[in-house]
Amino acid sequence: MSDHIYKTIELVGSSTQGMEDAVQKAVSKAAETVRNIRWFQLLDTRGHIEGGRVAHWQVTLKVGFRLDDE
Amino acid sequence: MSDHIYKTIELVGSSTQGMEDAVQKAVSKAAETVRNIRWFQLLDTRGHIEGGRVAHWQVTLKVGFRLDDE
Amino acid sequence: MSDHIYKTIELVGSSTQGMEDAVQKAVSKAAETVRNIRWFQLLDTRGHIEGGRVAHWQVTLKVGFRLDDE
Amino acid sequence: MSDHIYKTIELVGSSTQGMEDAVQKAVSKAAETVRNIRWFQLLDTRGHIEGGRVAHWQVTLKVGFRLDDE
Amino acid sequence: MSDHIYKTIELVGSSTQGMEDAVQKAVSKAAETVRNIRWFQLLDTRGHIEGGRVAHWQVTLKVGFRLDDE
Amino acid sequence: MSDHIYKTIELVGSSTQGMEDAVQKAVSKAAETVRNIRWFQLLDTRGHIEGGRVAHWQVTLKVGFRLDDE
Amino acid sequence: MSDHIYKTIELVGSSTQGMEDAVQKAVSKAAETVRNIRWFQLLDTRGHIEGGRVAHWQVTLKVGFRLDDE
Amino acid sequence: MSDHIYKTIELVGSSTQGMEDAVQKAVSKAAETVRNIRWFQLLDTRGHIEGGRVAHWQVTLKVGFRLDDE
Amino acid sequence: MSDHIYKTIELVGSSTQGMEDAVQKAVSKAAETVRNIRWFQLLDTRGHIEGGRVAHWQVTLKVGFRLDDE
Amino acid sequence: MSDHIYKTIELVGSSTQGMEDAVQKAVSKAAETVRNIRWFQLLDTRGHIEGGRVAHWQVTLKVGFRLDDE
């Protein structure tokens, strides 16, 4: 990370599959418009419950990407 | 969530399968006695180790349910 | 836990498979040199992204082990 | 508060009017079924936005009530 | 929130009227350039004092909006 | 803690004797109506002062109990 | 704020009217004995409940004032 | 606490006896110069160790007192 | 800050010189594309170590800028 | 503390007597293998409950010791 500058943005993703799929979905969406995404940090995990079952897993994450060569 | 009032309770669930199964087990148990459960938030993830292996995944979560029509 | 003294250490593990595998990898590594490991607590989950995909899941965890009979 | 024992519960209330009305609505609802409510603490304030306007104010609060004479 | 991805941004708004007006002012400003704003969370409340009176209420808030159809 | 589900509740107890007596008083009160209490966590310690002396020690604690066989 | 030194003090104010009036009351009281008060930060909002109604709003705030020319 | 304004100050006290004696020592010292002290909150507990024994218990606490009639 | 709305973004900068140079580098980079930057807050300081020496200082900071006249 | 380097480790101790005895037990155990222990910080207090009574007090603490002359 020597001489680079990074920006982090906060995203909320969700999935019916689980936490890891929700993270991946948010990262994939961000990658459509932001280049050079390098890392994420999981900040919060929540979910919606219907009929006594977890219907959606919802994750809040920070995503970091390199600014230098934009 | 417009005009409703919700109450949240804190539960600890565990599973030999993993984090998501531990969340689901706690939600299912709560649903036996509480109606209108709508969401959860994962607060803490711990586990017990036996013989160098994770033997149980243990999650602490908040569960929210609607009070209005009780 | 009545009369025992425990020490906790902090580890960072990673896996291409997911969060639970990263936890298990760190626990297994610690168990090579530390006896009597009893529990872990997940402190942080991060990951590295390459080409819009999560390439590695990285977990920070506390691991507790009994000191008494060392 | 000398010799009493109190229990606190966590509630989420909402209002189209504002934060204070949302607090009062949650307190009133709790008072229907819990006696001896004595204090609240505001933990979080959120809201829903529709058409660029705050449509509902949503507060999370702890409410404390005396257990002794139940 | 099933299949959507949300982004949150952090804003600081202020008002001579009070906290709720400061929140609404920041939300309105954001709505000029960002579509699909859905929620906010109040993070911090401060203010400037002149002559022993609160001259401006200043709020820091997170605002969340849907990314999917941008 | 393998297959059990636990619920935690938050209590405030007080004592003229000290912190440990305040914890014990709150636990005893809870045990009158809740079975299977297993652990507590001390969250906050406060007190009331009269005439330059601590008149009451007041503790806020979480108390956890097993739900399974209720 | 270039070359000045500020001191912050913590106050608790209350009001039957609401949060903003409680803040203003604490600021006004401090201004009776402290010159050059410049800002406040709201740290905590609580309240007392009587008969199922919020009887007093109670705010904890930091207040900052310039030390230089005292 | 209806119409009063309180100020809180932060103190560090210590004792060779234990935590509660350290709290009382700090409160007593404050009461020599500040009237109307009403409550304290324990923020941190530390201690000095000499020869494998706790030599001093050291507590950091907030102390609140009424400002109105000063 | 009376009538203005501000947005804050989070950046990560680094430098071989030290913490202050890393902050300045991140601010300078942001100023290339964002007008009206007014303040920063240092959130985290980390660094990379090579051969027992700090090779890079890495700072995470929030940067705030005025939105009004964009 | 001028020119010395210290290391801190985290321990969990317990006692049937109370919090202070649990701290002392953990410090004594550490002193068997670590020289130059100088201070501790209490991080968490929990306990196990049996039959409505606190059976064990359990403390988590950081212990600091000087590294220089090892």
Place this chain on the structure above:
Amino acid sequence: MSDHIYKTIELVGSSTQGMEDAVQKAVSKAAETVRNIRWFQLLDTRGHIEGGRVAHWQVTLKVGFRLDDE
């Protein structure tokens, strides 16, 4: 620190030179009116930006001083 009582106050200092100079400036100012200052803790680092450059470094710190012989 054996038998002494300390009080801590919170200050905000600033400098065009950097963080350490801002800390020293606040400490020097406090020392003009308070005797027996013994330690500080850095709580927050912010700064003002003009023309894409850090114009002032601003630090918030706690300063502790001995109360006994005042």
Place this chain on the structure above:
Amino acid sequence: MSDHIYKTIELVGSSTQGMEDAVQKAVSKAAETVRNIRWFQLLDTRGHIEGGRVAHWQVTLKVGFRLDDE
């Protein structure tokens, strides 16, 4: 960081020169006995004051090193 396991330890270093020198001193000391140190995180900055001047800068930091090939 793909397949490696890291351990983090907490150190306290100090210097009469400033924060960065205190960090470097702690890192250098750790490197005498621990191989493969890779990063640090600054957790806390404090200092001792004598005669109204900062006499020592004291930093608490986490230091991470690779465990794999030990």
